[in-house]
Amino acid sequence: MLNLAQAAKKAAIHLAATPHEVRNTALLAIADALRARQDEIFAANAADMEQAQADALDAPLLKRLRFDAAKLGEVLEGIAALTGLPDPIGETQRATELSPGLNLYRVACPIGVIGVIFESRPDALVQIASLCLKSGNAVLLKGGREAARTNRALFAALTEGLDAVGIPQGWAGLLESREEVAQMLRLDGCIDLIIPRGSNDFVRYIMDNSRIPVLGHADGLCAVYIDRAADIDMAVSVAVDSKAQYVAVCNAAETLLVHREIAPLALPTMARAMTEAGVRLKGCARTQALIDCEAATNADYDTEYLDYVMAVRIVDSLDEAVAHINAYGSGHTDCIVTCDAEAARTFLTLVDSAGVYHNCSTRFADGFRYGLGAEVGVATGKIHARGPMGLEGLCTYKYKLLGEGHVVAEFADGKRRFTHLALENSK
Amino acid sequence: MLNLAQAAKKAAIHLAATPHEVRNTALLAIADALRARQDEIFAANAADMEQAQADALDAPLLKRLRFDAAKLGEVLEGIAALTGLPDPIGETQRATELSPGLNLYRVACPIGVIGVIFESRPDALVQIASLCLKSGNAVLLKGGREAARTNRALFAALTEGLDAVGIPQGWAGLLESREEVAQMLRLDGCIDLIIPRGSNDFVRYIMDNSRIPVLGHADGLCAVYIDRAADIDMAVSVAVDSKAQYVAVCNAAETLLVHREIAPLALPTMARAMTEAGVRLKGCARTQALIDCEAATNADYDTEYLDYVMAVRIVDSLDEAVAHINAYGSGHTDCIVTCDAEAARTFLTLVDSAGVYHNCSTRFADGFRYGLGAEVGVATGKIHARGPMGLEGLCTYKYKLLGEGHVVAEFADGKRRFTHLALENSK
Numbered sequence: 001m002l003n004l005a006q007a008a009k010k011a012a013i014h015l016a017a018t019p020h021e022v023r024n025t026a027l028l029a030i031a032d033a034l035r036a037r038q039d040e041i042f043a044a045n046a047a048d049m050e051q052a053q054a055d056a057l058d059a060p061l062l063k064r065l066r067f068d069a070a071k072l073g074e075v076l077e078g079i080a081a082l083t084g085l086p087d088p089i090g091e092t093q094r095a096t097e098l099s100p101g102l103n104l105y106r107v108a109c110p111i112g113v114i115g116v117i118f119e120s121r122p123d124a125l126v127q128i129a130s131l132c133l134k135s136g137n138a139v140l141l142k143g144g145r146e147a148a149r150t151n152r153a154l155f156a157a158l159t160e161g162l163d164a165v166g167i168p169q170g171w172a173g174l175l176e177s178r179e180e181v182a183q184m185l186r187l188d189g190c191i192d193l194i195i196p197r198g199s200n201d202f203v204r205y206i207m208d209n210s211r212i213p214v215l216g217h218a219d220g221l222c223a224v225y226i227d228r229a230a231d232i233d234m235a236v237s238v239a240v241d242s243k244a245q246y247v248a249v250c251n252a253a254e255t256l257l258v259h260r261e262i263a264p265l266a267l268p269t270m271a272r273a274m275t276e277a278g279v280r281l282k283g284c285a286r287t288q289a290l291i292d293c294e295a296a297t298n299a300d301y302d303t304e305y306l307d308y309v310m311a312v313r314i315v316d317s318l319d320e321a322v323a324h325i326n327a328y329g330s331g332h333t334d335c336i337v338t339c340d341a342e343a344a345r346t347f348l349t350l351v352d353s354a355g356v357y358h359n360c361s362t363r364f365a366d367g368f369r370y371g372l373g374a375e376v377g378v379a380t381g382k383i384h385a386r387g388p389m390g391l392e393g394l395c396t397y398k399y400k401l402l403g404e405g406h407v408v409a410e411f412a413d414g415k416r417r418f419t420h421l422a423l424e425n426s427k
Numbered sequence: 428m429l430n431l432a433q434a435a436k437k438a439a440i441h442l443a444a445t446p447h448e449v450r451n452t453a454l455l456a457i458a459d460a461l462r463a464r465q466d467e468i469f470a471a472n473a474a475d476m477e478q479a480q481a482d483a484l485d486a487p488l489l490k491r492l493r494f495d496a497a498k499l500g501e502v503l504e505g506i507a508a509l510t511g512l513p514d515p516i517g518e519t520q521r522a523t524e525l526s527p528g529l530n531l532y533r534v535a536c537p538i539g540v541i542g543v544i545f546e547s548r549p550d551a552l553v554q555i556a557s558l559c560l561k562s563g564n565a566v567l568l569k570g571g572r573e574a575a576r577t578n579r580a581l582f583a584a585l586t587e588g589l590d591a592v593g594i595p596q597g598w599a600g601l602l603e604s605r606e607e608v609a610q611m612l613r614l615d616g617c618i619d620l621i622i623p624r625g626s627n628d629f630v631r632y633i634m635d636n637s638r639i640p641v642l643g644h645a646d647g648l649c650a651v652y653i654d655r656a657a658d659i660d661m662a663v664s665v666a667v668d669s670k671a672q673y674v675a676v677c678n679a680a681e682t683l684l685v686h687r688e689i690a691p692l693a694l695p696t697m698a699r700a701m702t703e704a705g706v707r708l709k710g711c712a713r714t715q716a717l718i719d720c721e722a723a724t725n726a727d728y729d730t731e732y733l734d735y736v737m738a739v740r741i742v743d744s745l746d747e748a749v750a751h752i753n754a755y756g757s758g759h760t761d762c763i764v765t766c767d768a769e770a771a772r773t774f775l776t777l778v779d780s781a782g783v784y785h786n787c788s789t790r791f792a793d794g795f796r797y798g799l800g801a802e803v804g805v806a807t808g809k810i811h812a813r814g815p816m817g818l819e820g821l822c823t824y825k826y827k828l829l830g831e832g833h834v835v836a837e838f839a840d841g842k843r844r845f846t847h848l849a850l851e852n853s854k
Contacts, residue, residue: 012779014777016776098791098796192808193809204638211631211634213808233832234831234832237832238834245834245835245839344829349443350440350441352440355826355828356828358828359831360529360829360830360832361834364525364529364828364833369845370826371845371847381640382538382620383538383619383640383642383811386823386826397813398813398814399782402771402785403788405661405665405786405787406787406788407667407787407788407790408672408673408788418798420798
C-alpha cells in the first residue's frame with residue numbers, strides 16, 4: 001500500500017507537467033485498450049456476476065455490478081466526451097505585478113494524489129480514473145469486493161502501455177482489501193484528497209478515520225416548498241418530477257412543504273397526481289386533515305427514502321419553510337414554487353444549500369445538466385467544491401512568483417513599493 | 428457550547444443576507460466601541476500581563492500577549508482597510524442558460540459558521556472576527572488562556588450594539604475552556620470550518636479529532652535552491668533575505684540547496700554573508716568540505732528552525748533539488764535562483780508547493796504582499812485555498828437555478844434540450 005501511494009505521489013509530480021495532448025492521447029489509448037480487452041473484461045464480469053448470484057446478492061446490486069457491451073459503450077462515450085473538454089489545468093487565474101519586475105501568477109494545477117473508494121459499479125472505476133487522468137492527478141482506486149475480477153480486468157486496460165505515450169508509471173493504483181483502505185486513510189503524507197462514494201455511514205467512517213480532506217456527499221435530503229403564491233399546476237408538475245422522475249438518486253425530493261394558505265386548494269390535486277405517479281404520501285396532522293394519507297413523524301423529515309414515498313408538512317410561513325429545510329435538509333438542493341419574486345429571493349438567499357431553485361425540479365442538480373461537461377460527484381460540504389462538481393473539483397492552484405532578485409528587505413526599508421497592478425493573464 | 432453554536436448557525440443564515448453597507452457599518456461600530464472601551468481593554472490586558480509575569484511566561488509570549496495603544500492602532504487600521512475592500516460575497520461567478528427560461532447562476536456566499544482557535548495574541552481575536560463579519564460568516568472564537576481578560580474586554584466591544592445596525596445576535600461567540608473546544612470539534616452539524624492557529628501538533632490534534640474540515644497551515648519549511656546557472660550575487664542576496672529578514676515566521680527559508688557545479692564558487696561568499704547576517708549554517712559532508720560549518724543530519728532538513736540557523740545541502744542536479752523539496756518541504760514556498768529560464772520553468776512546474784518562486788525571496792509569501800487586501804492565513808493544504816488566503820478563503824458559492832416550471836421529464840423525453848449558453852454575469 002505504502003509503495004502504491006509513494007509511486008502515485010512520484011507519478012503525480014510528473015503527470016502534473018504533462019501537456020494536454022499527452023493526457024488526451026492516453027485517454028484514447030485507454031479507450032482502445034478497453035475495446036481490445038473487451039472479451040476478457042466481459043468474462044471477468046460474468047465470473048463476478050456468477051459469484052454474486054451464488055452469494056444471493058439483491059437485484060439492484062446485481063444490476064450495478066453488470067458490465068456488458070452497453071456499459072462499455074457508455075464508458076467509451078464518456079472518455080470520448082472527456083477528450084473534447086478543455087484542459088482543466090495550466091490556466092492563469094490571476095496575474096498581478098507586485099512591483100516592477102516582480103510578477104505573481106495564480107495558476108490552476110492538479111491536486112496530486114486522489115484516493116477514491118466506490119461502491120459495486122465497475123464502470124465508476126474507469127470513469128473516475130479518466131477524470132483524474134484528464135486533470136493530471138494520480139489516483140488510488142478501491143472498488144467493491146464483489147466486482148474484484150471485473151475491476152482487475154478494467155484496471156489492466158487503464159494502465160497498459162500508458163508509459164509509451166508519456167504518462168508516468170504508477171499514476172493509478174488498485175487496492176483490493178479493506179486493510180489497504182485503512183492504511184490509505186493514514187497516508188496523509190502521500191494522499192491529498194479522498195473521495196468516498198457510498199452510504200452516509202461509510203462517508204462518516206472515512207471522515208472519522210483520516211486527517212486527509214474528504215470530498216463527497218453524504219445525504220441527499222431535498223425539499224420542494226409550495227409557497228402561498230404558487231401556481232398550483234406548476235407546483236404539482238415540479239413536485240411530481242422532483243419526487244418521481246427517478247426516485248433512487250440523491251437529487252430526488254423527499255419532503256414537500258406547503259404554505260397553509262394554499263394547502264386546502266393545492267393538496268388534493270397534489271395527492272391525486274402523486275398517487276398516479278405511484279408515490280405514497282405521509283403527512284403531518286394538518287395534512288391528514290386535508291387528504292387521506294399516513295402520518296409522518298419527525299423521523300420522516302430526516303429520512304432519505306430513495307423510494308416512492310414523500311413526507312408532507314404544512315407550514316405557516318416562508319420563514320418556517322426555510323427553517324425546516326435548514327434544520328432537516330442535507331444542504332443538497334431545495335426548491336420554492338412561487339409567483340412572488342420577493343418570496344423567491346428570500347428563499348434563495350436564506351436556504352443554506354448547494355442548490356437553491358425557483359420554479360424547477362430538484363432533479364436538475366447534476367453536473368451534465370449544469371453543463372460542467374463531466375461530473376466528479378455532488379458535494380454537500382461547503383469547502384473547496386459545492387454541488388455538482390466538474391473537473392475543477394479535482395484541481396487546485398499554485399502561486400508562481402517571478403522576480404529579478406527581489407528581496408523583502410528593500411520593501412521593509414521603503415526603497416521599493418508594492419504596486420499591485422493587475423496584469424493581462426498571460427504566462 | 429451547543430447553545431453558542433446553534434445561535435451562530437441561526438445568525439449565519441441571516442448574516443449571509445445582509446447588504447455590504449450593513450457589514451461595513453458594523454465594522455465601523457466595532458472600531459468605535461474599541462476606542463470607547465480602550466481604558467477597560469488596557470486594564471484587562473494589564474491584569475493578564477501581571478498574571479503572566481507571575482506565572483513566569485517567557486518573553487516572546489509576553490510580547491504577543493501585550494495589547495497597548497500601538498496594538499489598538501494597528502487593529503483599528505486593519506478594520507479601516509477592511510471596510511475599503513470590495514464585498515467578497517454576492518458576486519455571480521458564472522451564469523449559464525441551461526435551456527430557454529432555465530438559468531443557472533453560481534453566486535459567492537459565506538461558508539457559514541467558522542470556528543477559530545488561536546494562540547495568545549489578543550489582536551488576532553479582533554482581526555479574525557472582523558474578517559468573518561466582512562465576509563458574512565458567524566464565528567466562534569477561542570483564544571489563549573493567558574489572554575482571557577483581554578479577550579473578554581475585546582469581545583464585548585465586538586458585539587455590543589451590533590444588532591442595532593442590523594447584524595443578527597449570536598454572530599460571534601467566545602469560548603473560554605478546553606472542554607468547549609473539544610465540544611466544538613464534535614459539532615459538525617453547526618460548524619462548517621475550523622481554522623486553527625498554533626503549533627503543528629495542535630493543528631494535527633484538531634484534524635484527528637473532528638470531521639469538520641480544517642483549514643490551516645502546519646509547517647513552513649521553505650527552501651532556496653541555487654542552480655548551477657545562478658548569478659551568485661543575486662543568490663546570496665535572495666538567500667540571506669529569505670533566511671534572515673525575519674526568522675520567526677513561516678515564510679522564512681530553513682534549507683539552502685546548492686548545485687554541485689556552482690557550490691565551490693558560491694558557498695564561501697554565501698557563508699560570509701550569512702555569518703554577517705548572524706546565521707549559523709549546518710552542512711552536508713560536501714558542504715563541510717567547502718566551508719567551515721557544523722554537520723547537518725537528515726533531521727535538520729526536517730526542522731523548522733524559526734531561528735538564525737540554516738541547513739545546507741549540495742545536490743547533483745535540478746531533479747535532486749526538486750526531489751529534496753518535495754520530500755522534506757512542507758508545500759509552503761520554495762525558490763530557485765537561476766538565469767536558465769528552462770531550469771526555472773521545470774522547478775516551478777515540478778515543485779509541489781503553494782508558492783514556487785524564481786529569483787525572489789520566500790519572504791514575499793504573504794497576503795498583503797500578494798495584494799489580497801487582508802490575510803486570513805496561509806494554507807499549505809491543497810483543498811479549497813492554497814498559500815496566502817484572503818477573504819475569498821472564507822467564502823464558498825451556491826447554485827441558484829431559476830425556471831418557469833421546468834421539469835426533468837421533458838428533457839428525458841427529448842421534448843426539450845439543454846442549450847448550456849454562457850450568460851452575461853448579471854443577477
